Amino acid sequence: MAKSGKRTRWGVVGCGMISEDMASAMKLLPEEEHTIVAVGASSLEKAQKFVDKLSLSDATAYGSYSEVYANKDVDVVYIGLLNTQHKDAVLEALEAGRNILCEKPLGLSVKEVREMIDKAREKKVFFMEAYWSRFFPVYKKLKEELKEKSIGDVMLMQGDYGIDGTLPRQVELELGGGFLYDIGCYLVQLALLAFNHDKPERITAVGWKRDGVDNAGSVTLKFSGERMAQLLYNGNFYTKNQAVIYGTKGHLLIPEEFNHPETLTKYVTEPNEKTETNKWPIPNKEGLHFNFGHSNGLCYELAAVRECLLKGLTECPEVPWEESITIAEILEEVRLQLGVKYPQTKKDDDKKC
Template sequence: MALKWGICAAGKISNDFCSALKTLPEAEHEIVAVAARDASRAKEFGEKFGATRFYGSYEEIAKDSGVDIIYIGTIHTMHYPLSIMMLNAGKHVLCEKPMAMNLKQCREVLQLSKDKNLFFKEAVWSRSFPIYEQIRKEIASGSLGDVNLVTAKFCIQIMNKERIKNNTLGGGCLLDIGIYPIQLAAMVFNELPEKIIASSTVNKDGVDEDGAVILRYKGGRMASLVYSGKTHDLEHNRCSIHGTKGSIEIPANFWCPEEAFMPSGRYTNDLPIGPVPYNFVNCGGLRYQADNARKCIQAGKIECEAMSHRDSEILYTIIDEIKSQIGLKYKDDE
């Protein structure tokens, strides 16, 4: 039986998610409803993807008994309240990153998921890519030896976007692009760092324009992470994972990679083209997190091993400390 999807928001990332979702078998995934702040926009968006019900409020889609799971693709600041709303309405949830503005909100959502026995996953889509699955297998196999260094860089010009420039909309680079190198290091080391060192440019509007983060782990292990919304270097946003015996290299777009090189060989991802053009790079890969959600729900799981509840807690523990060090504060942090 197909998993019946409800979509919250009709923006660019929801477009890309729905288009990628349509590359999966119709017998397994069906987009049935769309909600946006304007019902006519929801209808225009939804008809492109075969939806038949359209709502001008998120409260309405929460009440739709024909929806199994909600994909939340709204602006950052709405992720937490909508996750709470949908879980309380009995819906499984796949929420775009960042799932919350801070650790407190993150923990509230995850606890509600447990209390309601409903699936919740933060849509850090990188984690569901086959290449990321192979990274985890490669590390577990011992082919890298003792992993002691992760480096990652994500530089892309986004500071000209109104949302990114606006603190009240959860703007800045940390939660938008900085989260990707952080989640990579968190996945590799799979524990909280002993020490976090962060430096950033926080402008007069109260948003961070860039950042350099060092995560120090026990045993002398380290992650060196850089992100910037002022510099365009899309072709060279790479990462490396180094051990005492070998290394892993993703030469470009490490958060949504096309290829990676590991001790056991070269690996690629299938990134199919959906029926509606994508807005962002390699968005065919969004299909993997949707398929993971279906498999988990079918198995009666409330979380996904690729991006578990614990993984999200580790991520926001690190992010909260970085925010504290660089002086980045949002209204939800008060």
């Protein structure tokens, strides 16, 4: 556990683009609160290149992931590996007693996610799936509005997420590719937030595949009480990436980039018609480079992890373990309806189909 008044010391596993963005976003936080002390890659050369590129003066480079887990100076490990590598990396880190922030999706199946969470529970350490969206100020305000029922009872959520995706991790089956697990999962997590973390009664999905992975999908989640979420995602072209939550007295709109937003608009019809728009600019600093849009917003998630460690929590209230399991259940059902079976999951998938 990180002690109050001392810096949270991070270990980084995986030196890809998202790990670079995480390290850059950390520079937006107080230097006395966060530092990277260990970086592990598949080779020492890669790790050292990462350390040098990002000017990580406190960090030691390692040519393996295991050496990061063994470093006793590390308070928490950030895992930014491919989807197919998450399970093995997480289980090894947990066995070493490490606190972990692992990129989404945690696993390629419900079985994998449960295995990781069971191990975290056994080891009594902090473990969280990195749904960074949940920590943006827009989401905090969104939760307040939903709790206060400012738009009445929520009945419908609609969202879209479209990109022009060509990265190997997005399009190759052997790497756990497909756009459901890459971007569609963000729509699923927002739907659960909109409907008070209830589990859907029915899941219906249609879409199409290319080279064995899903390229686009339309997902309907039917919840109790005639409530519904309609989710559209695709990897062919960009869409507005907006989300709307409709209630009996109005709606809440995230007009663009709902998974890393700056703006929330509330439209209320009762008792009086009113529109209110709030904006929270994401912190940034001159000279910082990010590979992905709004990755500077990763600073919110990193700050939240530190707070959890200071409080001695094993689960983050914003992304609890049960929520990760529910998301995994929905993603798996959609994936199977679309006919996507990864080499790593095919045996178990065949039993369910």
